[in-house]
Amino acid sequence: MALKAIKAGTRNDSGIVAAKELLAARFGERFQAGEAVRAQHTHTTTYIPAQLPDAVVFPESGAEVREIVKIASAHRVPLIPFGTGSSLEGHVNAPHGGISVDMMRMNRVLAVNAEDLDCTVEPGITREDLNTYLRDTGLFFPIDPGANASIGGMASTRASGTNAVRYGTMKENVLAVTAVAADGREISTGHRARKSSAGYDLTRLFVGAEGTLGIVTSITLRLQGIPExxxxxxxxxxxxxxxxxxxxxxxxxxxxxxxxxxxxxxxxxxxxxxxxxxxxxxxxxxxxxxxxxxxxxxxxxxxxxxxxxxxxxxxxxxxxxxxxxxxxxxxxxxxWAQKGLVPGAAILSTDVCVPISRLADCVAATQEDSAAHGLVAPIVGHAGDGNFHVGLLFDDKDPADVARAEAFVERLNARALSMDGTCTGEHGIGQGKMPFLKAELGDALDLMRQIKRALDPDNIFNPGKIFA
Incomplete structure (x- = not known):
């Protein structure tokens, strides 16, 4: 469980000092190292303990992201991409220290191709701002994870939401991305064609990579017509x-x-x-x-x-x-409604996904489990695709209560896997789900590690996420 597994990693202090000096000189006021700003760029909506970056930089273009990556790569300094900070599994924590790369100033709509039902945007634009921009075109972007998340963050966590049963997830709705790789190159994974048989599906590799393979600088999205x-x-x-x-x-x-x-x-x-x-x-x-x-x-x-x-x-x-x-x-x-059930309690929001034929069994067994252990754990789910969320309320200052919460989540994930499900339908792995990924993927996890090493040999991109 996450509270046991999350530890600070090995820091490259000399590299961090050198990178901070170079970034401060290059970005001026768009480089911040104050504690308040650093605290804003770690986790705020989950129980996972905060691990602050050493500084925050605010790029405004893909070219500036390339500069940041080259500096970080030269000094082997971690980079943690940051959107709105609404993810729930510790994705934006900095267990090895390093630099938080705040993408929210890269928030432009680069192109809208209404005839082809697609658009290209920078990663910092939020889904609500994108749909406001699109309103007069008669089109909308349907993926709705609840929070007003950034499109870059949604792509990186392979988000879905309430509309997924009809419109799919980010996996089905991202046509291509551009991303900055560890050597500073900005690569494109595809074009706007609705299908392609041209080589490996690199788009799908970056969608769901949680910022561990590179920093996404633009995303091309499918759009839908606004219903009558x-x-x-x-x-x-x-x-x-x-x-x-x-x-x-x-x-x-x-x-x-x-x-x-x-x-x-x-x-x-x-x-x-x-x-x-x-x-x-x-x-x-x-x-x-x-x-x-x-x-x-x-x-x-x-x-x-x-x-x-x-x-x-x-x-x-x-x-x-x-x-x-x-x-x-x-x-x-x-x-927020869940938090009101036990004022002052911490909340552990977790999700699993099972085939819809097993949804009733999994939800009922989870309710029985929480009742048997005296836990307050309301459930809400995207029933159309078998995904549900549990908001477990507990006292994070009481070690016994923390242990009960962790044991409950372990049983929940084991239950979902036993029903041929997954440990996460849309939250992603981050830090919180790492203990369950091996049980789900087995030897395939080693192949994922090999891909990570090949694309990010110095482990600068969001280290300490997905893999221990």
Whole structure:
């Protein structure tokens, strides 16, 4: 578990001093070494202990990133790419010290190709800012991890979110990237064609690499047309099994649901309190459909019939934008709602993913586990793809409570793997999931290490992540 596994790595103090002097001279006010700035560039939304970088640099172009990488490479100094800091597994910690590379000033839209439904952006732009920019084109970028994350961070962690059941994850929606390699070259992994058989799939290598293979400087993305009509609704069920079976039947029936989120009874209680709602505090699906007025109405009726057969007390749906926005804002605030269940407690937000046919079994067993050990652990999940999150609340000052939390997470990951699932559907590995990656991948982990050594022989890119 992460609290046991995360240790400070071996520091290259002389190299760090030399690199800091060169970067300070080159970047002036865009190089900061004050403690407050360094503290802002480590973890803030997770229980994983903070490990501060030695300084922060703010590049404004790919050319400047190349300069930073060349300096770091020459002195063997770690570089930790930073977007908005919303990741949850210690991705932006600096266990070996080094330089945090804040990409948020590289936030331009470089090109929009409306006819081809794609765009190219710099990594620092956030998903909300991108969609604001795209609004007048009639297009949008559909990947929605909840937080207003940077596109670069989303690509690096292979993010997904509430829309993944219809639109896929970052893996399916990144066409190409440019990235600065360890020798200072800026490489391109592809072009804008929708498919290619040209050599190794380097795009997919960088998507999900968590900044360990290079620093991404631009991303080419697939876009979608903004739907004519969007309907959303809330559907309570007597049990978790009923709700999960409704998800399975909906997908098997070919109903093109855009979002289908599962919240257990405890999560519904938290959302009601935090977001001032008045829904039943029972296992619930939040559902959304995209399309024409006729297709959305048909899909909503078909889903309502399935839900009724499985014991739902009623599917309440609407096409009113304000009502839908209120519903999904509550869903996106689930993390903060969870914290309100036990004021002052630390929260360990973790995720697993299983085949949807095993989702009900995995969620039910996880609830039984938390109840048996007296833990407060609300569950919310992307039910359409078998991914769910547990927000475990505990006292991080009490060693016994920390041990209980760590043991729970170990059992959760073992349970998911035993059901042919994965230790993480979208959080990524970072530091927090490292202990479970070997159990999941076996000898394939050695091949990943070989790729890392080949592309980053001096281990300067985000060291201490994915691999111990």
């Amino acid at each position: 009509v969007i309907s959303g609704g809330v559907c309570p069920f007597p049990t978790i099994a009923d709700a999960c079976n409704a998800v399975i039947l909906t997908i098997q029936s070919g109903i093109p649901v855009a979002r289908i989120e599962l919240l257990d009874a405890l999560q519904m209680k938290a959302c009601n309190a935090y977001s001032n709602l008045n829904y039943e505090e029972t296992p619930t699906l939040f559902v959304e459909f995209h399309g024409s007025a006729e297709s959305v109405e048909l899909q909503s009726r078909q889903f309502a019939e399935i839900a009724s057969e499985l014991g739902s007390t009623g599917f309440i749906w609407t096409t009113n934008p304000e009502e839908r926005s209120r519903l999904w804002k509550a869903r996106h605030n689930a993390y």
